[in-house]
Amino acid sequence: xxxxxxxxxxxxxxxxxxxxxxxxxxxxxxxxxxxxxxxxxxxxxxxxxxxxxxxxxxxxxxxxxxxxxxxxxxxxxxxxxxxxxxxxxxxxxxxxxxxxxxxxxxxxxxxxxxxxxxxxxxxxxxxxxxxxxxxxxxxxxxxxxxxxxxxxxxxxxxxxxxxxxxxxxxxxxxxxxxxxxxxxxxxxxxxxxxxxxxxxxxxxxxxxxxxxxxxxxxxxxxxxxxxxxxxxxxxxxxxxxxxxxxxxxxxxxxxxxxxxxxxxxxxxxxxxxxxxxxxxxxxxxxx
Numbered sequence: 467x468x469x470x471x472x473x474x475x476x477x478x479x480x481x482x483x484x485x486x487x488x489x490x491x492x493x494x495x496x497x498x499x500x501x502x503x504x505x506x507x508x509x510x511x512x513x514x515x516x517x518x519x520x521x522x523x524x525x526x527x528x529x530x531x532x533x534x535x536x537x538x539x540x541x542x543x544x545x546x547x548x549x550x551x552x553x554x555x556x557x558x559x560x561x562x563x564x565x566x567x568x569x570x571x572x573x574x575x576x577x578x579x580x581x582x583x584x585x586x587x588x589x590x591x592x593x594x595x596x597x598x599x600x601x602x603x604x605x606x607x608x609x610x611x612x613x614x615x616x617x618x619x620x621x622x623x624x625x626x627x628x629x630x631x632x633x634x635x636x637x638x639x640x641x642x643x644x645x646x647x648x649x650x651x652x653x654x655x656x657x658x659x660x661x662x663x664x665x666x667x668x669x670x671x672x673x674x675x676x677x678x679x680x681x682x683x684x685x686x687x688x689x690x691x692x693x694x695x696x697x698x699x700x701x702x703x704x705x706x707x708x709x710x711x712x713x714x715x716x717x718x719x720x721x722x723x724x725x726x727x728x729x730x731x732x733x734x735x736x737x738x739x740x741x742x743x744x745x746x747x748x749x750x751x752x753x
Contacts, residue, residue: 535594550595553595563592565594580628604693
């Protein structure tokens with residue numbers, strides 16, 4: 467491969483690129499900053515290796531009839547959907563489900579609050595990902611006036627016992643709170659409005675996220691104080707850097723299980739404590 471000394475990549479040079487190494491060599495010879503390219507390459511490589519481990523984990527869960535529920539909560543635009551997509555990208559859909567419920571029907575509003583979620587809990591041998599969960603009633607509903615004060619208070623009393631019963635019955639619940647700064651949330655809101663492929667993500671409730679920022683903060687802190695337990699802890703993830711957050715969430719889940727061939731992993735399975743941590747250790751939060 468011949469490389470000209472001009473700092474622009476020619477068409478011939480572009481067509482000659484067959485690997486990451488080829489591209490980096492061209493950038494080096496032309497004195498073009500390649501740090502962002504290297505960062506992207508490293509992210510894609512690490513993501514692939516972690517996804518291989520997730521496939522191994524899923525096979526182990528199915529083989530041993532484990533029931534695993536992974537909950538993603540957080541402010542709007544914190545990256546819940548993006549995280550779940552990277553988790554599930556290469557998993558077998560026959561033993562994995564995504565749960566992202568619409569607002570409750572009239573019938574569901576008349577039921578015990580947890581009823582609509584119980585039917586979506588994992589079956590033996592299954593991984594279930596919740597894009598929001600029963601925790602809607604802990605933060606979003608009281609902030610937006612979607613429930614009464616009595617309904618909220620009753621929910622908060624019942625919730626720890628509900629999760630304790632699931633724990634005693636063998637359901638593994640992993641609860642992520644994706645933490646984002648107010649400034650970064652606004653940036654992502656603006657990006658969604660400007661992108662016709664993402665505009666559907668921007669709902670009237672989202673628009674209130676900035677206006678009601680302090681109210682959300684109050685209710686999420688109340689939620690943590692009542693529902694961060696030894697059997698069902700909250701895991702806080704700093705998500706201003708979306709790619710780093712995705713990798714660390716995968717790493718954390720993998721670190722919890724002693725699945726088959728885990729020792730053969732070619733990637734670190736130790737989560738970065740500066741990015742992801744239990745609630746009581748997260749003294750410096752984004753939000």
